[in-house]
Amino acid sequence: MNDAHPHLYDRETSQGSRDWRSSLPDGVRPYVEAGPLAALFLGISSGSTFAMIGATLTTRLAQYGIKKSAVTMFALTFLAYNFKFLWAPLVDTARIPLLGRFGQRRSWLWVTGVFVIAAVVLLGSLDPQQALTAVALAAVLVGVAGATFDIVIDAYRIELLEPRQLGVGSGMSQYGWRIGAASAGAVALVLAARYGWAAAYSAAALFALPAMAVGLAMGEPARHREPAVARGAIQAVITFFSPLAEFFRREGALVVLVFVLIHKIGDTLANLTLRLLFQDLGYSNDEVAFYDIGIGFIALLVGVFVGGIIYAKLGMKRSVLISLVLMAVSNFGFAALAAAGHTNLGMAAVIGFENFASGIGGVTVVAYLSALCNLRFTATQYALLSALASIAGRFLTGTTAGSMIEGMGYVNFYLLTTLVALPGVILFWYMIRSGLADVSMGTAGKEGESRT
Numbered sequence: 001m002n003d004a005h006p007h008l009y010d011r012e013t014s015q016g017s018r019d020w021r022s023s024l025p026d027g028v029r030p031y032v033e034a035g036p037l038a039a040l041f042l043g044i045s046s047g048s049t050f051a052m053i054g055a056t057l058t059t060r061l062a063q064y065g066i067k068k069s070a071v072t073m074f075a076l077t078f079l080a081y082n083f084k085f086l087w088a089p090l091v092d093t094a095r096i097p098l099l100g101r102f103g104q105r106r107s108w109l110w111v112t113g114v115f116v117i118a119a120v121v122l123l124g125s126l127d128p129q130q131a132l133t134a135v136a137l138a139a140v141l142v143g144v145a146g147a148t149f150d151i152v153i154d155a156y157r158i159e160l161l162e163p164r165q166l167g168v169g170s171g172m173s174q175y176g177w178r179i180g181a182a183s184a185g186a187v188a189l190v191l192a193a194r195y196g197w198a199a200a201y202s203a204a205a206l207f208a209l210p211a212m213a214v215g216l217a218m219g220e221p222a223r224h225r226e227p228a229v230a231r232g233a234i235q236a237v238i239t240f241f242s243p244l245a246e247f248f249r250r251e252g253a254l255v256v257l258v259f260v261l262i263h264k265i266g267d268t269l270a271n272l273t274l275r276l277l278f279q280d281l282g283y284s285n286d287e288v289a290f291y292d293i294g295i296g297f298i299a300l301l302v303g304v305f306v307g308g309i310i311y312a313k314l315g316m317k318r319s320v321l322i323s324l325v326l327m328a329v330s331n332f333g334f335a336a337l338a339a340a341g342h343t344n345l346g347m348a349a350v351i352g353f354e355n356f357a358s359g360i361g362g363v364t365v366v367a368y369l370s371a372l373c374n375l376r377f378t379a380t381q382y383a384l385l386s387a388l389a390s391i392a393g394r395f396l397t398g399t400t401a402g403s404m405i406e407g408m409g410y411v412n413f414y415l416l417t418t419l420v421a422l423p424g425v426i427l428f429w430y431m432i433r434s435g436l437a438d439v440s441m442g443t444a445g446k447e448g449e450s451r452t
Contacts, residue, residue: 030308035161036172038218041210042153043176045113048184048207049146050177052120053077053139056185056204058275059285060197061128077136080143081150082391088151088383089240103220105156112149113212117205119145124201153211154386155379158370158444159221166445167311167367171304174362178300178355180207186289193285223444225376243377244384252436256372259431260388263324263365263424266417268390270331271354273401277334277410281342291344291351299352303359311363316371317432319364324428326357328421331414338410371445378444 030036057077091108099107123138161169184204191200247253278288310319333350340346369389373381405413431437 030165030168031172031305033165033168034218035165036169038160038214039157039169039173040176040179041214042157043173043178044180044183045116045208045211046146046150046153046173047177047180047182048204049116049120049142049149049180050081051181051185052123052188052201052204053142053146054181054185054272055275056188057123057139058272059189059279059288060192062276062279077139077143078390080140080147082387084147084151085244085380085384085387087148088380089243089377091148091151091155091379091383092243092377093240103224104226105152105159105224106215106220108152109149109156109215110212112145112152113208115145116142116149116208120205120208121202124198124205149208149211150386151379151383154370154382156215156221158373158378158382159223159375160218161370162223163371163445166370167316167363168308170366170370171307171311171359171363174366175300175304175359177362178358179297180210182296183207189285189289223375224378243374243380246374246377247372247381247384247442250440250442252431252434252440255427255431255436256440257388259424259427260369260385261391263421263428264389265424266331266419266421267327269401269420270334270414270417273405273413274334276402276405277338278347280410281338283342283347287344287347291347295348296351296355299355300359303356304363305359306356307360307363310360311367316364316368317437319360320368321425321428321432323357323361323364324421324425327361328418328425330354330357331418331421335411335414335418338414372440372442373444374442375444381442 095104096107096111099110101107119138119142123135123142126135126138128135157169157173158166184207188197188200188204191203250256275288307319307323310322314322330350330353333353337343337346337350369385370382372385401413404416408416428437
């Protein structure tokens with residue numbers, strides 16, 4: 001470990017630090033270690049940026065009277081998240097001048113954080129009724145900034161956590177993501193109703209700061225492998241494509257990629273259209289904010305801890321399978337809410353179960369994707385896996401979801417998303433039975449550095 005970049009782990013060796021942790025229940029103790037707590041704050045920044053071009057922008061456009069087909073087309077702004085693996089090798093290999101002396105991961109974390117803040121403020125300053133094209137371009141800019149921020153955040157998280165912490169750390173990251181997305185979205189909704197959307201987006205942009213602060217507090221991740229310096233054009237090209245080549249050489253790589261591609265289609269289709277459902281059912285901004293933060297927050301907290309228990313008791317593979325089933329069932333709940341109409345009890349139940357299932361999935365599925373990475377190419381390989389996890393659902397949402405909702409109605413649409421989720425469940429069951437879930441694992445799930 002470089003002495004120039006001390007870690008908070010070093011401070012945990014003090015007797016006082018050990019004492020207060022040892023007094024906690026065994027099931028709680030892993031969640032208050034420095035690594036998982038850092039993952040929580042990284043997730044907050046990641047989720048808040050995503051929310052600005054997700055549910056928040058959808059609500060904003062709907063309130064301005066923009067047609068449903070145009071609103072759902074804005075889901076294409078997420079394409080930057082889907083294709084971020086194309087420039088992720090730059091994050092693994094390129095050094096940032098001056099700031100690079102603080103470490104590869106930290107320097108990229110700070111630069112991309114500033115990029116995100118500027119892009120979100122710009123998006124909030126534009127009027128959709130007067131300049132819809134400019135709003136679309138600004139949303140794309142936020143997508144590019146957020147996707148690049150995510151590349152760095154994910155690599156930092158995986159390299160900071162030890163293999164034994166991947167489950168809890170991934171859960172805390174997902175927990176943070178939900179807190180960031182819900183909190184930034186709620187702040188934006190509440191402030192927009194009182195001070196306008198420009199002020200709302202400017203305030204939400206500040207949610208990028210927690211991840212930047214983690215870089216200051218935690219230092220450069222101990223498991224980070226410094227990139228080799230490419231000499232000459234040919235070597236640079238080889239270095240750029242090495243992360244993808246290494247993954248595709250593994251046994252069962254194509255099957256794993258197919259699973260990653262299809263397992264989240266139903267969940268993505270459902271979640272990216274929820275705000276349209278809430279709007280059409282007549283829920284107010286305050287109601288949406290209350291249920292997303294209040295009921296959703298509690299249910300997610302329970303889901304994360306239950307996911308940690310399932311992960312510890314049943315192992316990675318069986319816990320992933322259980323979470324896939326639960327997330328499919330949550331889509332059925334959206335169909336039930338659409339059939340029931342405006343009911344606060346129904347919304348509380350549906351949002352509660354969806355967040356509970358997502359909390360479990362955040363521990364298990366994200367841990368599995370993280371463990372697939374090779375520590376030499378963490379940024380690129382996780383960018384590829386996380387991008388593929390949502391690309392099909394986002395493409396379908398942006399191109400056909402609005403028309404499908406208008407044609408078949410919300411109930412049939414959400415029933416369809418439930419059916420679409422089943423192939424991913426079946427394929428992962430096959431991967432477990434065939435052994436491919438084990439042989440395709442990367443070094444991030446095996447190698448670690450002890451910190452005592």
